[in-house]
Amino acid sequence: xxxxxxxxxxxxxxxxxxxxxxxxxxxxxxxxxxxxxxxxxxxxxxxxxxxxxxxxxxxxxxxxxxxxxxxxxxxxxxxxxxxxxxxxxxxxxxxxxxxxxxxxxxxxxxxxxxxxxxxxxxxxxxxxxxxxxxxxxxxxxxxxxxxxxxxxxxxxxxxxxxxxxxxxxxxxxxxxxxxxxxxxxxxxxxxxxxxxxxxxxxxxxxxxxxxxxxxxxxxxxxxxxxxxxxxxxxxxxxxxxxxxxxxxxxxxxxxxxxxxxxxxxxxxxxxxxxxxxxxxxxxxxxxxxxxxxxxxxxxxxxxxxxxxxxxxxxxxxxxxxxxxxxxxxxxxxxxxxxxxxxxxxxxxxxxxxxxxxxxxxxxxxxxxxxxxxxxxxxxxxxxxxxxxxxxxxxxxxxxxxxxxxxxxxxxxxxxxxxxxxxxxxxxxxxxxxxxxxxxxxxxxxxxxxxxxxxxxxxxxxxxxxxxxxxxxxxxxxxxxxxxxxxxxxxxxxxxxxxxxxxxxxxxxxxxxxxxxxxxxxxxxxxxxxxxxxxxxxxxxxxxxxxxxxxxxxxxxxxxxxxxxxxxxxxxxxxxxxxxxxxxxxxxxxxxxxxxxxxxxxxxxxxxxxxxxxxxxxxxxxxxxxxxxxxxxxx
Amino acid sequence: xxxxxxxxxxxxxxxxxxxxxxxxxxxxxxxxxxxxxxxxxxxxxxxxxxxxxxxxxxxxxxxxxxxxxxxxxxxxxxxxxxxxxxxxxxxxxxxxxxxxxxxxxxxxxxxxxxxxxxxxxxxxxxxxxxxxxxxxxxxxxxxxxxxxxxxxxxxxxxxxxxxxxxxxxxxxxxxxxxxxxxxxxxxxxxxxxxxxxxxxxxxxxxxxxxxxxxxxxxxxxxxxxxxxxxxxxxxxxxxxxxxxxxxxxxxxxxxx
Numbered sequence: 030x031x032x033x034x035x036x037x038x039x040x041x042x043x044x045x046x047x048x049x050x051x052x053x054x055x056x057x058x059x060x061x062x063x064x065x066x067x068x069x070x071x072x073x074x075x076x077x078x079x080x081x082x083x084x085x086x087x088x089x090x091x092x093x094x095x096x097x098x099x100x101x102x103x104x105x106x107x108x109x110x111x112x113x114x115x116x117x118x119x120x121x122x123x124x125x126x127x128x129x130x131x132x133x134x135x136x137x138x139x140x141x142x143x144x145x146x147x148x149x150x151x152x153x154x155x156x157x158x159x160x161x162x163x164x165x166x167x168x169x170x171x172x173x174x175x176x177x178x179x180x181x182x183x184x185x186x187x188x189x190x191x192x193x194x195x196x197x198x199x200x201x202x203x204x205x206x207x208x209x210x211x212x213x214x215x216x217x218x219x220x221x222x223x224x225x226x227x228x229x230x231x232x233x234x235x236x237x238x239x240x241x242x243x244x245x246x247x248x249x250x251x252x253x254x255x256x257x258x259x260x261x262x263x264x265x266x267x268x269x270x271x272x273x274x275x276x277x278x279x280x281x282x283x284x285x286x287x288x289x290x291x292x293x294x295x296x297x298x299x300x301x302x303x304x305x306x307x308x309x310x311x312x313x314x315x316x317x318x319x320x321x322x323x324x325x326x327x328x329x330x331x332x333x334x335x336x337x338x339x340x341x342x343x344x345x346x347x348x349x350x351x352x353x354x355x356x357x358x359x360x361x362x363x364x365x366x367x368x369x370x371x372x373x374x375x376x377x378x379x380x381x382x383x384x385x386x387x388x389x390x391x392x393x394x395x396x397x398x399x400x401x402x403x404x405x406x407x408x409x410x411x412x413x414x415x416x417x418x419x420x421x422x423x424x425x426x427x428x429x430x431x432x433x434x435x436x437x438x439x440x441x442x443x444x445x446x447x448x449x450x451x452x453x454x455x456x457x458x459x460x461x462x463x464x465x466x467x468x469x470x471x472x473x474x475x476x477x478x479x480x481x482x483x484x485x486x487x488x489x490x491x492x493x494x495x496x497x498x499x500x501x502x503x504x505x506x507x508x509x510x511x512x513x514x515x516x517x518x519x520x521x522x523x524x525x526x527x528x529x530x531x532x533x534x535x536x537x538x539x540x541x542x543x544x545x546x547x548x549x550x551x552x553x554x555x556x557x558x559x560x561x562x563x564x565x566x567x568x569x570x571x572x573x574x575x576x577x578x579x580x581x582x583x584x585x586x587x588x589x590x591x592x593x594x595x596x597x598x599x600x601x602x603x604x605x606x607x608x609x610x611x612x613x614x615x616x617x618x619x620x621x622x623x624x625x626x627x628x629x630x631x632x633x634x635x636x637x638x639x640x641x642x643x644x645x646x647x648x649x650x651x652x653x654x655x656x657x658x659x660x661x662x663x
Numbered sequence: 664x665x666x667x668x669x670x671x672x673x674x675x676x677x678x679x680x681x682x683x684x685x686x687x688x689x690x691x692x693x694x695x696x697x698x699x700x701x702x703x704x705x706x707x708x709x710x711x712x713x714x715x716x717x718x719x720x721x722x723x724x725x726x727x728x729x730x731x732x733x734x735x736x737x738x739x740x741x742x743x744x745x746x747x748x749x750x751x752x753x754x755x756x757x758x759x760x761x762x763x764x765x766x767x768x769x770x771x772x773x774x775x776x777x778x779x780x781x782x783x784x785x786x787x788x789x790x791x792x793x794x795x796x797x798x799x800x801x802x803x804x805x806x807x808x809x810x811x812x813x814x815x816x817x818x819x820x821x822x823x824x825x826x827x828x829x830x831x832x833x834x835x836x837x838x839x840x841x842x843x844x845x846x847x848x849x850x851x852x853x854x855x856x857x858x859x860x861x862x863x864x865x866x867x868x869x870x871x872x873x874x875x876x877x878x879x880x881x882x883x884x885x886x887x888x889x890x891x892x893x894x895x896x897x898x899x900x901x902x903x904x905x906x907x908x909x910x911x912x913x914x915x916x917x918x919x
Contacts, residue, residue: 248844256816256838343745343787343851346798346807423802450802450880483880531898541902 038062038077044114047075047123063126073111077121089120096122098166099189106157108177108187127185132176132235141242144274144310148303150176151236153184155303158232159296161189162225169223171231172212173238210254211244215287218255226289229299233284233292240277241269245285259287276305276312283316345381347388414474418461422454424480436467437476444479447540451483489543491533492526497547500526510542515549523550560603561616562596569596573614581613585620593621664693664781665915669893673868674905680707681866681910682715682774688726692739693781694719697910699794699866701840702763702772710759710774714841717758718776721751726780739782745851748789752776752841752849759842773840776849777808777864781914786862788852792840794866796852797878798859798916804879807852811839856916863914865896868907872900882913889915 039062042048047064053074054061064075078092096113103109112123132150136142142150154176161168168175168189175188210218214230217223238244245263248254263285266273280302286292293299305312414436422428429439449455458477459465465474487509492500497513504511521527530544531537558578561569573580581600591597600615601607664687672679680700687693696718700711725747729739755776763769775792788796790808793815797804809815813836814828823831841847856862861882869878873896881887881895896911 250843252813252836253838253844256813259816259820341745341749341848341851343741343853346852346854450876450883486886530901535898537898538902541898 042067043075043119043121047073049075064123066123072126074124074126075121076124077119089115092120095166095189098164099161101164102161102166102189104157104160106153106184106186107160107189108185110189124187125185127177127179127187129177129179129185131174132178132184132239133173135178136173136239136242140239141270142239144240144277144306147236147239148277148307149182150178150184150239151232152300152303152307154186154232154235155296155300157184157186158225158228159300161186162228162296167223167225168228168231169217170212171228171235173235176235210251210258211246213255213258214289215259216289218258224289225295226292229284229292229296230286230289232299233281236277236281237263237266237285240266240273240281243269274306274310276302276310276314279314279316280306283314345384347385414465414467416457416459416461416463416465416474416476419454419457419478420461423450424452424454424478432476433473436473438473440475440477442477442479443482445483445485445539446481447538449481449483451481453481455479455481485539487537487539489529489531489533489535489537492529492545493533494521495526497524497526497545500545504543504545508539510540511545512542513545513547515547517550518548521548523548558599558601558603558605558607558614561599561614562603563591564596565594566618569616578607579611579613581615583616583618585618587621587623588619589622591619591621593619595619665889666693666695666913667890667893667915668695668910668912669897670908670910671897671901671905673908674901676906676908678705678708679908680705680711680774681868681908682708682711683864683910683912684715684719685912686719686723688723689730691781691783692726692730693914694722694726694778695781695862695864695912695914696776696778697794697864697866697912698774698776698841699792699868699908699910700772700774701837702769704768706763706769706772707774709762709769710772710842713759713762714755714774714776718751718755718778721754722747722780725751741785741787741853744780744782744787748778748780748787748851749849752778752789752791753847756841756847757845760845763842771843773843775811775837775866776841779862779864779914781856781916784855784857786854786856786916788850788854790850790852791847793837794864794910795870797863797865797875798854798856799861799863799879799882800859802879802883804863804875804882806875807854809850810837811850812837860917861913861915863896864910864912866908866910868905868909869896869900869911871907872903872905872909889913 038049038060039051040049043064046067048067050063050065050072052060053063059076059078062075062077064073065071066073078089093113093115096110100110100113108127109125110122111125114121114123154171158168158171166189168186170188171186175186177185177187179185212231212234214223214227217227234244246254246257246261248257263282266278266281267275280299284292284299293302302314424441429441432439444455446455456479459474467474487507489509490503490507492503501511501513516527518527525548527546527548529546531541537543559572559576561572564572569580586597588597595618597617597619599617601612666685668683668685670679670681670683680702682698682700683696685693685695696715698711698715700707700709700714702710726739729743729747759772759774763772775790775794777790777792777794777796778788779796780787780789788807790796791811793810793812794808795810796807798807799805812834814823814831814834816838817823817831818825818828828834839848854862863878863882877899878896881892881899887895892913893911896913897909900909
C-alpha cells in the first residue's frame with residue numbers, strides 16, 4: 030500500500046505551486062517530498078500528513094496551530110517552515126529543504142565524537158532551541174534523527190512539534206509505536222506536563238550518546254527504557270570515555286537530571302556553560318545537585334549496569350510487635366521496606382539505626398493515635414461521650430471491657446461474612462463521632478456492634494459415583510453453589526459424578542462454588558473414512574465393520590466405467606473425519622453398463638436362422654449381484 | 664522446615680506456567696522459590712522451570728560446599744548469602760536468556776523469581792518481578808518484596824494511587840524479569856524470622872484474586888491444618904475467579 034501511495038504524488042503539483050519531484054523520506058506520521066516552488070523558484074521540502082492522521086480533527090487542529098507558531102521561527106539552526114496547507118484531501122507543510130545527513134547517520138559513521146565536536150554541535154542546537162523556547166515553542170521530540178548536519182557542518186533542528194500523534198504529551202507504554210523512548214524525559218515518560226526543560230533533557234541524552242557512542246538507558250523493550258528514564262541513574266560518561274573533559278561530563282549529567290528543577294533552567298544557561306568550555310576546556314563547574322548526597326530520593330534510583338555486590342543493598346526488615354491499628358485495605362509497606370539503593374560505600378550501621386528510629390517514630394505516632402481515640406473525651410463537657418470509630422477493629426473480650434469502662438454498654442451481633450475476618454467489627458450503631466449525653470438516668474451509651482463470625486465452613490460430601498441429579502439436589506439442600514462440567518470418562522458411566530473440585534471431604538467456605546465433574550461416558554473416537562470406491566460388497570462389509578462405521582443408503586446406478594458390483598462413490602467422501610459408532614456411509618453401487626436392448630427386428634425370412642442364433646442378449650443381466658434387492662448386512 | 668506448597672492452573676488458563684521448588688539442604692538451611700513464567704505458547708513454562716531448577720542447583724551446590732568445607736571459617740553470614748543469591752539468580756538468568764535466544768519459539772520468554780533462603784533464624788529474600796514474599800504475624804500480612812511492575816513505578820512516582828493500580832490497564836507489565844535481558848538486577852531483603860509466624864511466597868495469581876485480609880485469615884486460622892494452608896489459599900483464589908495460574912508456598916516460622 031505504501032509504494033502505491035507514495036508514487037501517486039510524484040509529478041503532481043499541489044495548490045498550483047509545489048511540484049512534487051521525488052520522495053525524500055517516509056515516517057509514521059507523514060511523508061516528505063522534494064518539491065519545486067513554482068512561485069519563488071526554489072527547492073523545498075514538503076511534508077504531507079498521512080491520510081489516517083489527517084482524519085483526526087483534533088490532530089489536524091493541533092497541526093495547524095503548531096505549524097503557524099513554528100512558521101514564525103526564523104533561525105539559522107532551525108529548519109524554517111514556509112507554508113501550511115490544510116484541505117480535505119491533503120494536509121502538508123512546506124519546509125526549508127535541509128541538505129545533509131541526520132545526526133544519527135553521522136554518529137553511525139563517525140561516532141564517538143570528540144569533546145570539541147560535541148560542544149560544537151551542542152552549541153548550535155541550543156542556539157536554535159533558545160530561539161524556539163523564547164517564542165513559547167517546545168520541540169518535544171529532540172532526537173538525533175531530527176538533527177540535520179549540512180555539508181558545511183552547520184546544524185539544523187527539524188520537526189518542531191509538528192505532525193505529532195494526537196496525544197503527544199502522553200505516551201502509551203504498551204504501544205510499540207512510540208517514537209524513540211531513548212531520548213524522552215522522565216516527565217514525558219510518566220505522562221506529566223512537559224516544558225522547555227524536557228528539550229534540554231533530550232539534548233543531554235544526545236550529548237551523552239555523541240560522547241559515549243551509546244545511549245545511557247537501553248533495555249529490551251520500550252517499557253523498560255521508559256522506566257529507566259524515570260528512575261535509573263545513568264553511568265557517568267567518564268566510565269566509558271575516561272578522558273572526557275570533566276566540565277562536559279558535568280553539563281551532560283546535569284542536563285539529564287531526573288527532576289527538571291535539577292537541570293539547566295533554560296537553553297541560555299546550558300549554552301553559556303558550553304561556551305565556557307569552548308574557551309577553557311579544563312573548566313569545571315560547581316553545580317549543586319540535590320540528588321547526590323542525601324540519598325533521600327523520592328524516586329528510587331538504581332545504578333544501571335553490573336550487578337555487583339556493593340551496588341545492591343540488602344534491606345533488613347524488622348517485624349513489629351505492636352499490632353497496627355487499622356486493618357490494611359491494600360498493601361502499605363511498613364516504613365522500613367523502601368527499596369532505596371544507596372551509594373556504593375554507604376555503611377550498613379547508620380542505615381539500620383536510621384530505620385529503627387523511623388520505626389520508633391511510627392510506633393510513637395500509632396500509640397498517640399490510639400491514646401487519642403480511646404481515652405480522650407471532650408474536656409469541656411465530661412458528661413458527653415463522643416462515640417469512637419470501631420469499624421474494622423478486632424473485637425475481643427478485652428475490648429468489651431475497655432469499652433464498658435469508657436461508658437458503653439456493648440451488644441454484639443454475630444454475622445457470618447466471607448469479606449471480613451472473624452472477630453472484625455463490620456459496623457456500629459451509633460456511628461463514630463456521634464455525641465451521647467450521659468446522666469444519672471442514662472449512665473451508659475448503648476453501643477451495638479455487628480461483628481463478623483468469619484466465613485461459614487462446610488465439608489464437601491463425597492459424591493463420587495452418584496447420579497449427578499441426586500448430587501445436585503443434595504448440594505441445593507446444603508446450599509452449596511455448584512457448576513456442572515460434563516466430560517468424557519471411560520471408567521465412569523454416563524450421568525454419574527466423576528469427582529468434585531475441591532475434592533470430596535474438603536473443608537471450604539460456604540460461599541465457595543464447587544465444580545461437579547459428570548461423565549459423558551466413553552469418548553467416541555474419530556476416524557477418517559477411507560476410500561471405499563472400487564471395493565466389492567464383501568470387502569466393504571469387512572472394512573466398515575472393522576472401522577465401526579455403519580452402512581447407510583445403498584443405491585444402484587448403471588455405469589460404463591465401473592464394473593458391476595463395485596462401489597462407484599461414497600458419501601461422506603474419503604478423508605472426512607467422522608465419529609465412530611454412529612456415522613453411516615452412503616454408497617452408490619454400479620450395475621455395470623446399461624445394456625440397451627435394441628428392438629429385435631422382425632426376422633426376415635432370410636435372416637431368421639442367423640438372428641436367432643446370434644441373439645443372446647437378454648434383459649436379464651447376469652452380472653447384477655444376486656443380493657441386489659437386499660440391503661447389505663451391517 | 665515445615666512448609667505447605669500448592670500450585671494450580673487456575674480456572675481460565677490452559678497451562679500452568681508457574682513453578683515452585685522447596686528444598687531442605689540441612690536442618691537449619693532451606694530454600695524456597697516461586698516462579699511465574701511468561702512468553703508465547705508454552706515458553707512461560709520453560710522459562711519458569713528452567714529458572715527454578717538452575718537457580719536451585721546453583722544455590723544448593725554453593726550452599727553444600729560452604730557447609731561441608733570448614734564451615735567455621737566461612738560461615739553462612741549475610742554477606743555470603745547475598746553473594747550466593749545474586750550469583751545463582753544471575754546463572755538462572757543466563758540460562759533462560761540463552762535458551763530464548765537459541766530457539767525462535769522461545770523468544771522473549773522470561774519469568775519472575777522470588778525466593779527465600781532460610782539459614783537458622785534469618786531469612787534472605789531475592790526477588791525479580793511481581794511475584795511476592797510476605798511475612799505473617801499476629802493477624803497481619805506484611806509485604807516484603809517490592810513489585811517490579813509498571814504500575815508500581817507509577818505508584819512510587821505518585822502518578823496513580825495504590826488502589827488504582829488494581830484496575831490499571833497495564834497492570835501486567837513487569838519491568839524486570841529473569842531471562843529477558845543479558846543482565847539482571849535483583850532486590851535483596853533480610854528478615855529475622857524469630858518474630859514472625861510464617862512466610863508466604865506467591866505468584867500474582869493469588870494476590871490478584873484474594874485480598875491480603877483473606878490471606879492473613881487463612882494463615883492465622885488454626886483450624887486449618889498447616890499442610891493444607893497453601894491449598895486453601897489456592898482454592899480461595901479459584902473461588903474468586905482464578906483468572907491466572909496460582910501458586911502459594913507457606914513456610915512455618917513460628918517458634919513452638
